[in-house]
Amino acid sequence: MRSSLYLLTFLYLHSWATAEWCYQTQTCDDTCKDPSHWAALFPRCGGLRQSPINIVTNRVHFNSALPPFSFMGHTDLINITVENKGHSAHFALPQSVRLTGGALPGHYRAAQFHFHWGGNGRPGSEHTIDGERFPMELHIVHIKEPYVSLEEAEHDMAGIALLAFLFEETTDDHPHLDTIIAALGQVQNNEGPFA
Numbered sequence: 001m002r003s004s005l006y007l008l009t010f011l012y013l014h015s016w017a018t019a020e021w022c023y024q025t026q027t028c029d030d031t032c033k034d035p036s037h038w039a040a041l042f043p044r045c046g047g048l049r050q051s052p053i054n055i056v057t058n059r060v061h062f063n064s065a066l067p068p069f070s071f072m073g074h075t076d077l078i079n080i081t082v083e084n085k086g087h088s089a090h091f092a093l094p095q096s097v098r099l100t101g102g103a104l105p106g107h108y109r110a111a112q113f114h115f116h117w118g119g120n121g122r123p124g125s126e127h128t129i130d131g132e133r134f135p136m137e138l139h140i141v142h143i144k145e146p147y148v149s150l151e152e153a154e155h156d157m158a159g160i161a162l163l164a165f166l167f168e169e170t171t172d173d174h175p176h177l178d179t180i181i182a183a184l185g186q187v188q189n190n191e192g193p194f195a
Contacts, residue, residue, distance in 0.1 A: 074097055080094070083187070111142065137166050
C-alpha cells in the first residue's frame, strides 16, 4: 500500500463509556448507535473536535498563518512493542517521539500508533474525504505534556493530538511498511482477533 497525500490532524477525544456504538457501514443490532447518535450516548461527542470527520474539499480553506508541524523522532529507527488489542494492533512508541507546531497548544509525546483497515474488499478508514472511505488509515496518538497517560489526557479538550494518514491500494510494494507487516504476523492473539 502507498500512503496518500492526505493528512488529517485534529484534537481527538476518546470516551471509555460502555454503551454500544458502531459506524453506519457495520452490521449493527438495534442497540448499536451510528455516529449521528453518538452525542446522545457520549455528550462530549457533540462538538467539533472528534472523529470520525469528513473533509469536504470544496469547503477547505488554506490558513497560511498556521505554523508547520515539528516532528521529533518520527523517522528514527527504534525498537517498539506491538500488542493485539482485539480491535487493532497497537505499536507502543518511546517518549523520544514528539510533536509540536501546527497551532497545537503545547508539546506532545507519542504514545502509540495503530491502523484501521477493512476486510473482504471493504474500506477500513475511520475518516473520509468527500464521503469516500479508504482501504486503511494510520493513527499516531500523541499525549500533551505533562500528562502521562491517555486516560489522564482525555480530560483536557486539547490533551490528545492524533495524526491520521489515509492509504490507497496499489500493486506496488511499500518497503517502509514491510517491517510493520512482518511484526503483525508475530503478534500473539492475547486479546482476541483483529476486527
